[in-house]
Amino acid sequence: MNKAVTKSYGIRELADEFDVTTRTLRFYEEKGLLNPSRENTTRLYSASDRTRLRLILRGKRLGLTLEESSNIILMYNSDEKNTEQLHALISKIHEKREQLLQQQKDLELMLLDLEDAENRCLESLKSVSS
Amino acid sequence: MNKAVTKSYGIRELADEFDVTTRTLRFYEEKGLLNPSRENTTRLYSASDRTRLRLILRGKRLGLTLEESSNIILMYNSDEKNTEQLHALISKIHEKREQLLQQQKDLELMLLDLEDAENRCLESLKSVSS
DNA sequence: TATTACGTTTACGTTAACGTAAACTTAAGC
C-alpha cells in the first residue's frame, strides 16, 4: 500500500512556474478550469491541475478563449459512454482540427510575409550604405 | 496614359466578401487600419484596403490583437530610411517570428492531442459495439 | 508582541472588439 505521495503545488509556486498571477489561477478555478483541493483554506494544486493549466496557456497562445480550451480539455478526458455523444464528440474534434489546419496555413503565410518584410529591410540597409 | 480604373469596393461588398459586418469595417477605419476614400460621404475601399483587411483577419485567426496586426502591416509597408529604425524593425520582425514558431509548436501538439482524443473515442465506440 | 509575508474572499474597475439603437441624409424605384 503506497502512501500516495502525489506531489502538489502551492498557488505561488504554480503561478511563478507558468508566469501568471495568482489572480489568474483563482479566476480559472472560478471558471471551472482548475479545481485544487484545500489544506484548511489554502489551495493545493495537483499534477492534473498543472497539466490543465499548461493546456489552457497553450490554448491562449493559439488564440483560443478559455471556453474553447475548456471544451478541448473536456474532450480530452471525457469518457462518455453513449454512442451518440461519442459521435458528436468526434465531430467536434474534426471541426477543431479544421480550424487548426487553417491556422497552420495562416501561420506559414505570415512567416513568409515577415521574411519578405525583413528582406526589404535588408535591401534598404544596403542601399543606404552604398 | 491610363485612366487608372483601379477597382474599388463598397462597404457592403467588402463586408459580404469577408463575412464581417459594416460596423467592423468602420471600426477598423476608426482604429486607423483602413482608410477608404469617399464619394460624397460614402466609403470607397481600394485594393490596398482589401489586402489590409485580409491581413487583419488572418491575424485574428492567429489570435493577434488588432494592434499587433496593425504593427505587422506597418512593418510590411514601411519604408523607413533611418538605419537605426531599420535595425529596430528587423528586431521586431525577429521577435514576431519567434512567437510564430512557438505557436507552430503549440499547434502541432494540440493536433496530436486531438488525434489522441479521437482515437480514444473510436476505441470507446468499438468496446460499446462489442 | 508587533510586524512582515502569504494566503483568503468580495467586489468594483478596465480594455479590446465590436453590437445595437437612434436619428439623419441621399439615391432609386414605383
Add this chain to the structure above:
DNA sequence: GCTTAAGTTTACGTTAACGTAAACGTAATA
C-alpha cells in the same frame, strides 16, 4: 411625391479575462 434601401454619425451597451483594492485570517520571525 412617397417609400424603401443603403449609407452616415453619435453614443451607449456588452463580454471576456483578468487587474486592483479593501478587509481579513494565520504563521513565522525579529
